[in-house]
Structure formats: structure tokens, C-alpha cells
Amino acid sequence: MKKIIIFLMCMMVLANIVFAMMPYPVQQGQTEQYYTVVYDAEGEAEIAARIVIHNYGDDKIDGVKLEIPGEKIRLIGVVQEYYEIIERCSYYEKVCYGDEYNCDEGICVYDKNDCAEICTQRYEEQIWPPKYYNLKYDQEILSDSVLYNFKLERDIQSQKDAVLILYYKSEDYAVQKGSIFNFDFETVKINYDTNYVSVGVDVDSSLILDSVEGDVEYRDNSYFSGFSEAMMSSKMMPDYIGNIGYGSYHKEANSLDPLESFHVTGRYAESWYDLNRNLILGGIFGGLVLLGLIIIGLVFLIKKLTKKNLTGKIILSGFFSSLLTILIWVLITVLNNNLYNWIGYQYKDLIFGLFIVAAVLLTLICAIGPIIYFWSKYNAITGVWALVSFVVWLLILGTLVAFIFGILNKPQEVYPMYKGGVYIDQGSELVATME
Structure with a gap:
């Protein structure tokens, strides 16, 4: 009896080890949000948003509601990105007509005829570039937000995705105090679990964004100018879409519940001095006090020596x-x-x-x-x-x-591009290869 119990316990331990080593199921689709926000010298924010919605249910979805925080929202345009789908065959099987024949190396035995190729496995392929459809919508003004109800041009089938591209402006995401703008950008609220959120913040080229180090080439209104024209004509370019979510100041979040939003805060001004005025004045005062004490001590020491x-x-x-x-x-x-x-x-x-x-x-x-x-x-x-x-x-x-x-000020070493496009950046231990 003891041997049986020990044997069963060993089997249970081995089963746990095997299941622990098995990979987790891969999530094929997920709901994601991407934003690029650019602030100007008047505190107005221009926002390009890319909302990816995955249908986890069994029924199709023909409409989506989005709640944009803020009282002064100007929705300039919204389009749905859509890829045409075609089916292609991934595997052909050679078969003979009639149950009495078998296919042997491409020849029907007994009949001596060629075997027929029949597709037994298929897959879906997206046709590039995608198409964009302007969406119709109804809006409802709430106390501190605007609720938009979009009618989708293409329904979201079960276990499939839909991509919405929004372009809007708002004056609610920045407050000016003196020469400094304090911004608090809030993402869109949707009635779905959101797996990932990416927000990139930039300012006009004449402004300085706090907490951004190095020489930065900020985005300017030319990006949104082309973006707006493309959206209004439904001739969006994938380059515009691919840049959404990037910025000089970048933040991200994961696992948002339905109707939850993500806040990104920061500061910007017209000059570095405006952002660091208190620090500079405090440093000057402290430096003068220290210099005075040093001079007094040196004078006393010189007189004595x-x-x-x-x-x-x-x-x-x-x-x-x-x-x-x-x-x-x-x-x-x-x-x-x-x-x-x-x-x-x-x-x-x-x-x-x-x-x-x-x-x-x-x-x-x-x-x-x-x-x-x-x-x-x-x-x-x-x-x-x-x-x-x-x-x-x-x-x-x-x-x-x-x-x-x-x-x-020792200059950084420059590593040349070698034949085949291989370079080695020893400073960052990065190895890259261009195929």
C-alpha cells in the first residue's frame, strides 16, 4: 500500500512539472491604444490616436463607443482602417477520383492517370495597403467629457480586430502658470479591457519639454497638417499611422479595465530658464554665499601667512x-x-x-x-x-x-559600417545586422 501511495505522489509531482513546462497559450489579438500628443504655445493639444479593438465574443460588433475626456473637444476626423482579406492555399493533397484507386507518387494505381491536387489547408492573407473609411457618429456631451458613438463601416467579426484612427484637439489638457504650462493628458475611455497603452508627447519646435535630455528635434504642426489632409480625403498613408504612439516624452501602461483611462503629466515652456528658474536662482544665491565665505577665509589666511x-x-x-x-x-x-x-x-x-x-x-x-x-x-x-x-x-x-x-568632452568612438551592413556599437553592447 505504501508503494502505491509513493508511486501516485511521484506521478502527481511529474505531472505538475510537465504542465509547468508547457507554454502559455498565445493571445492572437488584443485591444491597444496609441497616442501622439503635440502641445503648442497656447496650451492646445493636437492628438492623433490609434485604437485597436479586439472582439473576444462570439457575436459581431457593428458600433463602438469612445469617451474622450475634456469639455473643449474638437473631433476633426475619424476613420476605420481595414484590410481586404483573401484566402490562399497552404497545402495541396494529391487524390484520385473514385474509392477504388489510390494515389502513389502522383500516379493513380490501377488507372494510370495523374492524381488531382485538392487544397486541404487554407489561410487568410491581408492585402496591402489598407483602406480607410470615414465613420459617421453621434455625440453626447457629458459633464467633463464627450461620448462618441461610431457606426463601423466594417463589422468586427468574432476574434478579429478593428482599428480606428482619431484626430482631435483640446484645450483641457494644459494649464498655464506664469511662463510654464503644466499638462495632464488623459487617454480615451472604452468599454473594453485594454492590454496596452502607449503615449508619446511632443511640443512645438519653439518650446522646451521638461525631463527630456539631449538635443531633441520636436515635432511641429506640419505632421498634423499632412495628417489632417490625408484623413479628410480618406487617403491615409501607413507612415502617418506607424508614427502614432511615439514622442520625445514617452509613457506606457498595461492592463486597463473597461472605462479606465491613463494620465500622462509633465511641463513645458518657451525656454530652459523658465523651467528651471527656481533652481537657477537658488544655485546663484548659494554660490554667492559660498563664494563670500571662501573669499573671507582666503583673506584671513593670506593676511596671516x-x-x-x-x-x-x-x-x-x-x-x-x-x-x-x-x-x-x-x-x-x-x-x-x-x-x-x-x-x-x-x-x-x-x-x-x-x-x-x-x-x-x-x-x-x-x-x-x-x-x-x-x-x-x-x-x-x-x-x-x-x-x-x-x-x-x-x-x-x-x-x-x-x-x-x-x-x-571626449568624442564618442564611431564604428564604421562593414560590408554586409554589420556594425558593432561597443559602448551600448549592441550588435545589429542588415539583411
């Missing part, structure tokens, strides 16, 4: 005056590279010109001030030594700063 040491005074004077000169021109370099992003192109030249004038004046003070001081207090030779000290320290510190900048 050089009270009766003229050579030490000349050396320290040359060091600090050259250090200040280097810092001034490092600041000018940083401003030259970033001033456009901080304040925009309107005032860049004027502000940068003022900084150049101030930098030149401060450089003259750093170079000539110590010379005049030592010349007037001691003699001309001492003034010349002050100039020598300044030049020597300037060369030493300048070389050091140039070396540091050379390390920080």
Missing part, C-alpha cells in the same frame, strides 16, 4: 587673480553653449554681449590690479614680478582646465 613675506604675497596674488580669470572665461564658455536653451534666441546676442564686456573688464582688473598695487606700495620691480606670477599661474591653470575639458 603673508604678514611679513612679500614673495608669498606675490605668489598668492598671481594664483588667485589667474584662477578668477580662468573661472570667468569658463563661465563665458558655458553661457555660449547654453544661453540659447536658457533664454531663447530673442535676447541671446544682447545678453551674451553684456557678459563678454563684463568678462573683459574683470579680466583687466585681475591682470592689472595686482601690478598697480605692488608697484605703488613697493616698487616697479615688485610690480613686474606680480605680472610674471599672474602669467605663470595663468598658463598652469589654463593647461589644467583645458586637460579637464578634453577628458569631459
Whole structure:
């Protein structure tokens, strides 16, 4: 009896292991949503949406209801994407006519006639490019949204998909506070479980989107201009559709319940300075306080160390005056590279010109001030030594700063395209092959 029990337990364990190793069933179709949102300088959002609806039921679906959040919604156009379907044969079987004959290597035994080829397995193939149909709809204005009831041009058969392309605008997804726009985009609500949502956000080329690093080429209204014209004429291009869901600022979500929506929030402004004003002002204030404390400490230290040491005074004077000169021109370099992003192109030249004038004046003070001081207090030779000290320290510190900048700004290695289209990007450990 014990052996039987042990045998049954082993069989149960083996069965669990086998079932655990079996793959999960693959979901052939699923409901998905894709959005590309572009904001302008007035806070208005242009939205291109691609809604994929999968019919999990047994009955066909001839209409779809979509609830678009917002009170100021302008639905410019909506089309249904549809592929014509044709059946093709995937397997032909050779058979003979009559039950008394068998097909043997293409010949009907006993009859010596050729076997007939009959299709026994078929598959469906989509005809490219797809077709687009303008949809008719009814709308109902709710308290904080608009409900649209679309009549489909092609019904959604059981276990099949339908794709809707929407183009609309809204002023409800951004609020301006001072020079900053805070946006909160909300996706469409549908009465179906949504497996995946992708939202890409961009701004006009004259604006700056927060939390986006690097040099970004933002989308502009030309994308939506062509999109609108194509939609109104029902001559959509797959390129327009394929770009929906991408943007400089990208967010995604999974497994939304029916009538649930997905929020994407962020900020944008006309300049980088507007987005980081508080951080910049706080940094300047903290830097000035720190600089003041350093200067006070250095003055105290210099007085203590050089009270009766003229050579030490000349050396320290040359060091600090050259250090200040280097810092001034490092600041000018940083401003030259970033001033456009901080304040925009309107005032860049004027502000940068003022900084150049101030930098030149401060450089003259750093170079000539110590010379005049030592010349007037001691003699001309001492003034010349002050100039020598300044030049020597300037060369030493300048070389050091140039070396540091050379390390920080080391250019990335470029890996060439080899024959066959194979390249290796060792920096990102990416290997790609073009067939």
C-alpha cells in the first residue's frame, strides 16, 4: 500500500512539472491604444490616436463607443482602417477520383492517370495597403467629457480586430502658470479591457519639454497638417499611422479595465530658464554665499601667512587673480553653449554681449590690479614680478582646465559600417545586422 501511495505522489509531482513546462497559450489579438500628443504655445493639444479593438465574443460588433475626456473637444476626423482579406492555399493533397484507386507518387494505381491536387489547408492573407473609411457618429456631451458613438463601416467579426484612427484637439489638457504650462493628458475611455497603452508627447519646435535630455528635434504642426489632409480625403498613408504612439516624452501602461483611462503629466515652456528658474536662482544665491565665505577665509589666511613675506604675497596674488580669470572665461564658455536653451534666441546676442564686456573688464582688473598695487606700495620691480606670477599661474591653470575639458568632452568612438551592413556599437553592447 505504501508503494502505491509513493508511486501516485511521484506521478502527481511529474505531472505538475510537465504542465509547468508547457507554454502559455498565445493571445492572437488584443485591444491597444496609441497616442501622439503635440502641445503648442497656447496650451492646445493636437492628438492623433490609434485604437485597436479586439472582439473576444462570439457575436459581431457593428458600433463602438469612445469617451474622450475634456469639455473643449474638437473631433476633426475619424476613420476605420481595414484590410481586404483573401484566402490562399497552404497545402495541396494529391487524390484520385473514385474509392477504388489510390494515389502513389502522383500516379493513380490501377488507372494510370495523374492524381488531382485538392487544397486541404487554407489561410487568410491581408492585402496591402489598407483602406480607410470615414465613420459617421453621434455625440453626447457629458459633464467633463464627450461620448462618441461610431457606426463601423466594417463589422468586427468574432476574434478579429478593428482599428480606428482619431484626430482631435483640446484645450483641457494644459494649464498655464506664469511662463510654464503644466499638462495632464488623459487617454480615451472604452468599454473594453485594454492590454496596452502607449503615449508619446511632443511640443512645438519653439518650446522646451521638461525631463527630456539631449538635443531633441520636436515635432511641429506640419505632421498634423499632412495628417489632417490625408484623413479628410480618406487617403491615409501607413507612415502617418506607424508614427502614432511615439514622442520625445514617452509613457506606457498595461492592463486597463473597461472605462479606465491613463494620465500622462509633465511641463513645458518657451525656454530652459523658465523651467528651471527656481533652481537657477537658488544655485546663484548659494554660490554667492559660498563664494563670500571662501573669499573671507582666503583673506584671513593670506593676511596671516603673508604678514611679513612679500614673495608669498606675490605668489598668492598671481594664483588667485589667474584662477578668477580662468573661472570667468569658463563661465563665458558655458553661457555660449547654453544661453540659447536658457533664454531663447530673442535676447541671446544682447545678453551674451553684456557678459563678454563684463568678462573683459574683470579680466583687466585681475591682470592689472595686482601690478598697480605692488608697484605703488613697493616698487616697479615688485610690480613686474606680480605680472610674471599672474602669467605663470595663468598658463598652469589654463593647461589644467583645458586637460579637464578634453577628458569631459571626449568624442564618442564611431564604428564604421562593414560590408554586409554589420556594425558593432561597443559602448551600448549592441550588435545589429542588415539583411
